[in-house]
Amino acid sequence: MKRTFPLFLVFIFGILGIIPFIIPHPIVQNLDESIRNDILKILVAFALVLGLGSLLRVHMDKIKRKRQNWQYSWILIISFLVSSIIGLFGGVAGAGPLPTFIGSFHFDIQTLYENIFMPLGATMFALLAFFMASASYRAFRARSYEATLLLITAFIVMLGIIPLGYKISPHLPSFAQWIMTVPNVAGQRGILLGIALGMIATSLKIILGIERSWLGGGE
Amino acid sequence: MKIVERLTKIDRRIIYLVLAIVVLIPLISRSPERVRVMPPVEKLYNAVDTIPKDKVLIIDFGYAPQDMPELEPMGFALLRHAFEKRIKVLALCLYVQPLGLAQKALTEVTEEFNSVAQSNTDSIIYGRDYVFLGWQPPPLIPMLGMGISITNVYPADYYGNKTDTLSLMKDVKNYNDVALLVSLSAGSIPRHWVAYAQNRFGVAVAAGVTAVSAADFYQYYQTGQFTGLMTGMKGAAEYEELVETRLNIKKSRKASEALPSLTYGHLVMIAFIIIGNIGYFVQRKRRQK
Numbered sequence: 001m002k003r004t005f006p007l008f009l010v011f012i013f014g015i016l017g018i019i020p021f022i023i024p025h026p027i028v029q030n031l032d033e034s035i036r037n038d039i040l041k042i043l044v045a046f047a048l049v050l051g052l053g054s055l056l057r058v059h060m061d062k063i064k065r066k067r068q069n070w071q072y073s074w075i076l077i078i079s080f081l082v083s084s085i086i087g088l089f090g091g092v093a094g095a096g097p098l099p100t101f102i103g104s105f106h107f108d109i110q111t112l113y114e115n116i117f118m119p120l121g122a123t124m125f126a127l128l129a130f131f132m133a134s135a136s137y138r139a140f141r142a143r144s145y146e147a148t149l150l151l152i153t154a155f156i157v158m159l160g161i162i163p164l165g166y167k168i169s170p171h172l173p174s175f176a177q178w179i180m181t182v183p184n185v186a187g188q189r190g191i192l193l194g195i196a197l198g199m200i201a202t203s204l205k206i207i208l209g210i211e212r213s214w215l216g217g218g219e
Numbered sequence: 220m221k222i223v224e225r226l227t228k229i230d231r232r233i234i235y236l237v238l239a240i241v242v243l244i245p246l247i248s249r250s251p252e253r254v255r256v257m258p259p260v261e262k263l264y265n266a267v268d269t270i271p272k273d274k275v276l277i278i279d280f281g282y283a284p285q286d287m288p289e290l291e292p293m294g295f296a297l298l299r300h301a302f303e304k305r306i307k308v309l310a311l312c313l314y315v316q317p318l319g320l321a322q323k324a325l326t327e328v329t330e331e332f333n334s335v336a337q338s339n340t341d342s343i344i345y346g347r348d349y350v351f352l353g354w355q356p357p358p359l360i361p362m363l364g365m366g367i368s369i370t371n372v373y374p375a376d377y378y379g380n381k382t383d384t385l386s387l388m389k390d391v392k393n394y395n396d397v398a399l400l401v402s403l404s405a406g407s408i409p410r411h412w413v414a415y416a417q418n419r420f421g422v423a424v425a426a427g428v429t430a431v432s433a434a435d436f437y438q439y440y441q442t443g444q445f446t447g448l449m450t451g452m453k454g455a456a457e458y459e460e461l462v463e464t465r466l467n468i469k470k471s472r473k474a475s476e477a478l479p480s481l482t483y484g485h486l487v488m489i490a491f492i493i494i495g496n497i498g499y500f501v502q503r504k505r506r507q508k
Contacts, residue, residue: 044356121283121287136488162478
């Protein structure tokens, strides 16, 4: 029963997910709408609570056992609690029941977002440019015919997407665009079709109960 | 150490320093660079420009702070274009991270227009000219659900207002009332809009994506599944160029101002790759001898 019931549910909801794309009848469409708007929303809410609970439990456990870098877990827990309280009771832009300002100092969720989350996220990604520059200098070598072709194509596309490309030759941006819309698309489309066929096959295997690894606990 | 060996073993800190200098200097001077507009961006501009009065534009703000330099200027330019032409806008996010950035873009562009508005008609008013629907997980729910009823998927907007009480939403029921949906994303979301919203409900989709993911999306543009496509900072600068030249809106052009940094950054990377290859070829020739 522990394995049969989930397999039965996956089969039913898998089929119900496919049918609305094929049958436009209002009964089918309304059922689909109801599954998505009522059942799926509730499931997602549960998943969200479960995810947050799991995250907190992992970090509480890390602090308790004083695992490596356990101090950072305190930052996560405190940040989580502070932003949750401000977000839940302070409203989106400080319009909630909890006052989110002291004089001219605001600490509503949007202010926290713009002054903490945004700079941290942007900084993390900005570092990537430096690693990419260093890595491409070390690894991008014209070792073979294919690598040389890749290198030349990369130079054309890089120059084509910057304004200098047009100054070098008015045809360079158009040529870079052609590379993206013709040879690139040919390769990408082949890959995408392969992925799509693979996804269809895997989905059918899961819906029909042939692929059962997602149930876990298998041999 | 010989010069050739030095060429292949430049300290990474030197690369970092050179890159930092060439990226930072143009950002300090802040002079916007003019760009030649390419067809994918022009098609998107024309699609937005020809949206009828009784239809709306949906903007899916799908960028987080790490994608902000490339995608935020697209959001600003699109909003300026829509507000200038009095096109009604529905803004939404499929993930939680972009919410603050969407709110920032909507607030700042609205403020730009309202600071020079003479009357209520000139002003951009929330609920009448635009609505921020907020976040509804998982992405599949709004993508498919908005084909039936937008207010069912979003009973309340981002600020907690009931959506069916907002004047804009009285005329906007589902995708039939949507002229164009523009997805600004650094991930695969634009292709999901095509797979779910367009294939099933026929809504027109366009996208603004990061330069690094651009290669994944050209096939959708080529087939016409994307009405238009903006790629990376240059795509954003092209849209800014169109908004400034055709609508005569002279506001800050973040992407155009950052383009010189992008140019010099690219040139430095190309130069270092060439230097590395020169060293590699000279060393290889010596070994062969």
